[in-house]
Amino acid sequence: MNKVVRDAREALERASIRDGATIVLGGFGLTGLPENLIVALRDSGVKDLTCVSNNAGVDDWGLGLLLQTRQIRKMVSSYVGENQTFERQFLSGELEVELVPQGTLAERIRAGGAGIGGFFTPTGVGTVVAEGKESRMIGGREYVLEAPIRGDFAFVKAWKGDRLGNLVYRMSARNFNPVAATAGNVTLAEVEHLVEPGEIDPDHVITPGIFIDFIFQGTYGPKRIEKRTNRPAGGAGA
């Protein structure tokens, strides 16, 4: 079994990425973003993509790169406030957008990866999110039926991974990555440190290798910070 590829470009080639694909991506803001894969996707020129990702990046990084090149036809996200290209393309009708509550998004991806055909959630009852969806009273409370999400591909970023695809994440860079990893027909993982099997304690594995098809060590510059906040010198802070 050899899941290791040289870089993001080879990963996309081996995975046979194509126009019109649905891709589920990990990441929250710019943290834990599969950035090597996103850049390679831009360079590949594939288009008409549906991207399922909590956020849309910023104008010049993350999925913002693919919005600028108009490679994305549809976004499925919970919060897109940090990206003006997104807002412009959405308001002009160029970009199709499905806004999904963050927890519902995570659970839809989880369901897609776990072979669950849908679930009833209290989130969004009485709002536009519930319009046109089946609702049901369960235990005296109203719930709305949400559908699973599965991608033709999933892109994830981890801190450490071994050649078998076992992954460990770092701090809040975990976010959507473990659920995204389960929800691709083909899942591609980029890691900061590629190690040999056995170097990760099995007790510490967050994403077991069965979910990963291709893995490579990415190349990373200094990590970007969206909002640099500090405590006042000598005092406490939020």
Place this chain on the structure above:
Amino acid sequence: MDPSELKKERIVRRAAQELRDGFYVNLGIGMPTLVANHIPPGMDVILQSENGVLGVGPYPEKGREDADLINAGKETITVLPGASFFSSADSFAMVRGGHVDLTILGGMEVDQEGNLANWMIPGKMVKGMGGAMDLVAGAKRVVVTMLHTSKDGTSKVLRKCALPLTGRKVVNTIITDLAVLEVTPRGLRLLERAPGVTVDEILQATEAELLVDEVVEMPV
């Protein structure tokens, strides 16, 4: 501090009084985040951030920021001893599953039935609801912090929300620069007035119908 900052400071201080020892709390982006600065000394409150952190600590010192450690507002943070990290799916199991004792969120509009609108202005602002719909559906208590009126004096405490809702009948308490209001089965009850503000002034600034009996001064 300019007047609008003073108003916000008052709201934040009053909101901090909703905290209780042992609470797991999720603070929304913006003004609610500042509530963390006013946790009473000696009180154990564990802050949850829906991007996958329990045990959020203060902002880092200059030069100690870590791009992998942010809160839901994408701000750099630190964590306290006993913190944990988890996936977004686990995070919202906490939220929807009723494990979060209290959430404090911002609002654009609230109404007397406890409806909340805080995520969208049709045709104008499309940022998305983020985790707000899950939080109001799942947290044990929902407190909304906001200015009582918009800049032109229009009430944001309404008979019926006009903007698209974040949640239906989900709000427990509303804390504004003028008043503290409680959503009850009988309607919206005026509990507290801000120092220097009369009940009449609150009634004038409020479109919603208010139940008024005993009104105390906001202890801030």
